[in-house]
Amino acid sequence: MDLVQQLNDDLKDAMKKGEKEKLSIVRMLKAGMMNEKVKLGHDLSDSEAVEVVNREIKQHKDSIEQFTAGKRDDLVKEQTKELDILKKYAPKQLSPAEVKKVVEETAKQLGTKSKSDFGKLMGAVMGKLKGKADGNDVKKAVNDTLS
Structure with missing residues (x-):
């Protein structure tokens, strides 16, 4: 439905x-x-x-x-x-652990390693997780991955 x-x-x-x-x-x-x-x-x-x-x-x-x-x-x-x-009307959100896993996989694919790659990694991850994860959780995971 x-x-x-x-x-x-x-x-x-x-x-x-x-x-x-x-x-x-x-x-x-x-x-x-x-x-x-x-x-x-x-x-x-x-x-x-x-x-x-x-x-x-x-x-x-x-x-x-x-x-x-x-x-x-x-x-x-x-x-x-x-x-x-x-x-009740929103799709199931991914847990912070699941978000972190997607961020780490995407970082490996893109070869991002430094803080200067934040925008590139954030954009790629948000494209994959749009509507499935909170933007603040994604931002935290990207920061943790690039630090």
Whole structure:
């Protein structure tokens, strides 16, 4: 089942069950996908739909970080609940160990050894892991590999 169809099904289900938080998140994702569809001028592919979900997840993580720094525990709790719902629609993320393995293999293939090769290695790895790993995990693994 594709992501858009799953969102439509979950929207109906959340309406029937009266799950306000889930309903709100599903509507937000559908709106984000519609905006992306208009921006691109064509129906979204699965990878483009996943990009929208990942963008929302990243925004929620950033919000949690900011609210934690501002000691707004009520908002942290709300954002965390929403993040848990969002993660249901994202593809499974690779663990930091799996990311490190891909980075090391790519570094061997490209022959990168110094910090000056950071951009080259980071670009190659992100091309392979787009949507499958958090950019911060990739950045840390690339830094560790090149140090």
